[in-house]
Amino acid sequence: MERWSRFNIASVLLGFGFLYLPIVLLVIFSFNESRLVTVWAGFSTKWYSQLWYNESLLNAAWVTVRVAFLSASLATVLGTMAALALVRYSRFRGRVLFSGMVYAPLVMPEVITGLSLLLLFVAIGLDRGFWTITLAHITFTMCFVAVVVQSRLLSFDQSIEEAALDLGATPVRAFFAITLPVIAPAVFSGWVLAFTLSLDDLVIASFTTGPGATTLPMKIYSQVRLGVTPEINAICTILIGIVALGATIASLVTKRREVQRERDERAAFAAIG
């Protein structure tokens, strides 16, 4: 076993410093007494309490959370189906096109996705607003869910499900009784990922929105253009806190599940036996 050399430790530490320092500074300065965001003038939580009186901001936050919840939930269903299709069916007509459509949105520049979806909504005469943002978010986040679930399905021992099928379970029943419980942590982290991607998205939402539906990133963006303010730092800190909490829960669930995984797979054998 090789030692963790000093060079390696240094590159990891410097890398993480680079990744985290800006976020840490932003959080620190959200508690700054002064309106000047770069001069420290003492601790204060006044920017947080002011947020509560900002009606339009709270509305935007509420719209964002609803869009994120709805789109993440549907994207998880669609993405899990897409992952199953890719892993279980190695050949069907148009599979190349299908896998292409799953992977392309992962790297597609957001301006293209946003513009093309907007033009679709206009062409089919859909009123733009809450629902069009939701549809757009389902489309681009389901591909991220598909990739997360797919990687779990690949390492899943298929013989368990095959055993269930041999013993007369229908594919649907075998999926819900055997496969889903085992891949559940991946499905859950897919949901969390879809939720945070939707929560964060500025570009696609800006293209596909209509009158009355302003999301939090759109609100933040329009304020950022006017300059850095402690209020924005405070909103951002709250969002970071939510994401950090979600990520911690997701990783704890996954870890607990990993420990139980083998026991589950054995229990699954017992269940069909």
Added chain:
Amino acid sequence: MAKLVPALVSRLVIIIPYAWLLFFFLVPFFIVFRISLSQTAIAMPPYTPIFDLAEGLSGVFESMRELSAANYVWLTEDVLYFNAYVSSVVIATVSTFLTLLIGYPIAYGMAKAPRSMRPMLLMMVILPFWTSFLIRVYAWIAILKPEGLLNQFLLAIGIIDQPLIILNTNSAVYIGIVYSYLPFMVLPIYSALEKMDHSLIEAAQDLGCTPIKAFWRVTFPLSLPGVVAGCLLVFIPAVGEFVVPDLLGGSETLMIGKTLWNEFNSNRDWPVSSAVATILLLILVIPIVYFQNVQSKSESGGR
């Protein structure tokens, strides 16, 4: 009959997401292409109609005749668009290279970390990816501006005697892209390095390779799939990047994502922005198809 129903149900697993992606991902591109051939009109939506179905088949032919490449001609006539495409590709290429240069040692260090620490390190790389892109870019404004934290720090320790101008220049765009896309580079390289069989390096060293030579002869080639995937994950979205050049860049920063946004939101010229998007997509088609091949290969390699 009893057998047919389950077969149909399992087919639905393919059909539903397939239909969804066809309708919401593929079809829109054809609409973009179609509208890029229309003319701007003062109406809502602001372009000449796609098809006038009320007039039947002759109406379809009529609208076909009205198609024009005028928007594409317009793009070639104004040198601004050409420069924006070239400079986007250049900025994306340089940023990808810088991200690789910074990301590789991090991934390498993580892969060499004690096994018990690796899940935590991995989590720490993924976490910023889950934090808002907009917020992470925004955080740099307070650091880079002339009276910002970086300049305060450098002035205090006496390295410089007047503030550096970084915000609203291309340097800030590079910093922003490298910073926001770093996790995309580290993760694939880490997973390639982590899978590597360490005994190969020992073998190379036993056969007389110096550690540096062993790295270039054995480790780096084996990590190449991760490097390629990471570079594509950074390069392709970076070419069309909007948030970073808009918030950190200045008047000298010319990027096509920002041009498209302005064309659409400020000028309300939908046909021209569609033409801009079509050409951007044509530029990115080769790297995107290449990325899909890399992905499908890693997918079948996992079995």
